[in-house]
Amino acid sequence: MATATTAGAGDATAGATSAAPMTHRQILEALSGLLIGLFVAILSSTVVSNALPTIIADLHADETTYTWVITSTLLATTVSTPLWGKMADLTSKKMLVQLGLVIFVVGSAIAGVSNGPGMLIAARVVQGIGAGGLTALTQVIMAAMISPRERGRYSGYLGAVFALATIGGPLIGGVIVDTSWLGWRWCFYVGVPFAALAWVVLRKTLRLPVYRREARVDWTGAALIAASVSLLLVWVSFAGHQYDWVSWQSGAMVGGALALAGLFVFVESRAAEPIVPLRLFRRGAISLAVVASLFVGVALFGATTFLGQYFQLARGESPTMAGVMTLPMILGLAISSTIAGRIITRTGRWKVFLVTGSLSLAAGFALMGTLRYDTPYPLMAVYMFGIGAGVGMTMQNLVLSVQNQVRPEELGASSSLVAFFRTLGGAVGVAVLGAMLSHRVIAYIQEGLNGLGVKGVANDGSVPRLAELPAPIRAVVQGAYGHGVGDVFLYAAPCAFLALVAILFIKEVPLRTLNSEQVRAGASAQPPETAGAGPGRHARRSRGVRGERGVSRRVRVRSNPEA
Structure with missing residues (x-):
């Protein structure tokens, strides 16, 4: 039988005391460390996005290495996310998120001293394992502290952190690369102070009950899923140039x-504590949310990863300016996630934002498919804002829709399931679209050189330095990268549309009003007179929420309809 203790507290406490709702101030104090950790995880990928052309050129690597520096982190995040989520259901969430920070710092240190592509990719794998813990556990811990109904109020903070890291990362990376006395290696060191700060803040502020029970982690399942995904990504990366498709x-x-x-599915169906509980897929809403997350990941990570290449190699901008020029997309994300989160908290309606967001995402990618090296920037800014708004309305709310429908003991596994398929889609998307970009760029360069009357091999797949090319050749390369990146967005647009189709079939369920720890402790979700309130009864919702809080102590001991 599970026992509960309070992580980080001097004495053991459990039951109703640990399940008592946290005040807004207490939530913000605990959330501060989580948000710093999330900032570190996002920064690990965004800080190198605009620096990668310089890094790859300095290491004398090719386009495949460019793709794998990003894919390796996504792959490690993908395969480790279910493991982090499962362990969060079995042991201390606080200890796990601190461990994730330590692993991230180790990976960053190794990446900073890399002397070749292989070492850099290996270090990025270690970083990805730590980032997987930070991204998965942030969602799990938030659900433990905050009820689904109130979570929208705080999702704006997540959106703001995501925006800050996404804006600041490329800018910081660009400035580091453009500053000769620093060098690109500091792109990996820059996250270490933030990780250390997050560790200290979490140590002091995070207090959660720990439910320990006898269980074994399904290491066989974890190994099988890692091997399956890795082999698939290796195939995608090398098909088309090392061997035919x-x-x-x-x-x-x-x-x-x-x-x-297939072997993984077989093992999971018989495991006592599976990494991915297959029973969750029996619920249609969860299966549809997972499918939507997969396609959102393909479109989001797969296409936007190459924006840095577009601005630097198609438009000739510096790494710093490449970061500045992605600002409209990040503003769209921050604004939409903040506004949508507050409206969801006030009304309880969330599906409308999933539908609107996925529609905006699909339209934005389709319009970005018209991209060329000389596309007017104001037009691009509108397209990028649409993509950012779509991400802000879909990414967090897909997790929310799943967390709202599972038992507390399934919270870690279900949250990590959505994150797993989103990052899996991103890893596959980066690998597939990166291979397509390399192929299209070579074809367009060859076509342009033929037009100039230049014979010979167009490109060996390496990332060029524009400043070292003659003006006519430079124009050909810029046109090739502009057209090639436009094709990448065009290929990603159908994935965003498929996410929209999956979301349309998700049934909207009213959001619960208690956090997972209150539900686990046996607290009633809401009083009988409001428990059946559906999406159509939100005209009286603000008064109803106050009533729920006022009578919660009277009904908490009677029933537990949400457990």
Whole structure:
């Protein structure tokens, strides 16, 4: 039987005391450390986005390495996310999020001293494992502290942190690369002070009950899913230039990945504590949210990853200016997530934002498909704002829709399930679209050189330095990258549309009014007179919420309809 203690407290407490709702100030104090940790996780990828062309050129690497520096982090985040989520259901969430910070710092230190592409990619894997813990556990801990109904109020903080890290990351990375006495290695060191600060803040402010129970982590399942996803991504990265898409090598890798995936499903169906509980897929709303997250990940990570290349190689901007020029997308994300979160808290309606967000995402990608090296920037800014607004309305609310429908003991597994498929989609998207970009760029460069009457090989796949190219060749390269990145967005648009289709079939369920720890402790979700309130009864909602808080102590001991 599970026992509860309060993590970080000197004495053991449990039951109704630990389940008592936290005040707004207490939530913000605990949330501050989580948000700093989340900032670190996002910064790890965004800070190198505009620096990568310089890093790859300095290491004498090619486009495949460019893709894998990003993909390796996403892959490690993907395969570690379910493991972090499962452990969060079994042991101290506070200890786990601090461990994630330590792993991240170790990976950053190794990345900073890398002397070749292989070492850099390996260090990024370690960073990804730590980032996987930070991203997964942030959602789990927030659900433990805040009820689904109130969570929208705080999702704006997540959006603001996401925006700050996404804006600040490229700018910081650009400034570091443009500053000769620093060098690109400081792109990896810059997150270490933030990680240390997050560790200290969490140590002092986070207080959560720990429910410990006898259980074994499904290491076999974790190994199988890691092997399956890794083999799939290796195939995608090398198909098309190391060997043909249709070849015996492709058949062997795809067949092996599918066999490992099938074996993973078999193992999970029989495991006592599966990494991915297959029973969650029996609920239609959860399955649809997972599918939508997968396609959102493909579109979001797969396409936006290459914006840094577009601004630097198609428009000739510096790394710092490349970061500045992505500002409209980040503003769209921050504004939409903040406004949507507050409206969800006030009205309880969340599906309308998922539908609107996915529609905005699909339209933004389709319009970005018209991108060329000379596309007017004001027009691009409108397209990027639409993409950012779509991300702000979909990403957090997909997690919210799942967390609202599971038992407290399934919270970590279900939250990490959504994050797992989103990052899996991102890893696959970066690998696939990166391979497509490399292929299209080479084709467009060859076409442009033929037009100039230049014979020979167009490009060997390496990232060029525009300043070192003759003016006519530079114009060809800029046109090729502009057209190639436009094609990437065009290929990503159908994925965003498929996410919209999945979201349309998700059934809207009224948001619960208690956090997971209160539900676990046996508290009633809401009084009988409001428990059946559906989406159509929100005209009286503000008065109803106050009434729920006022009578919660009277009904808390009677029933537990949400557990």
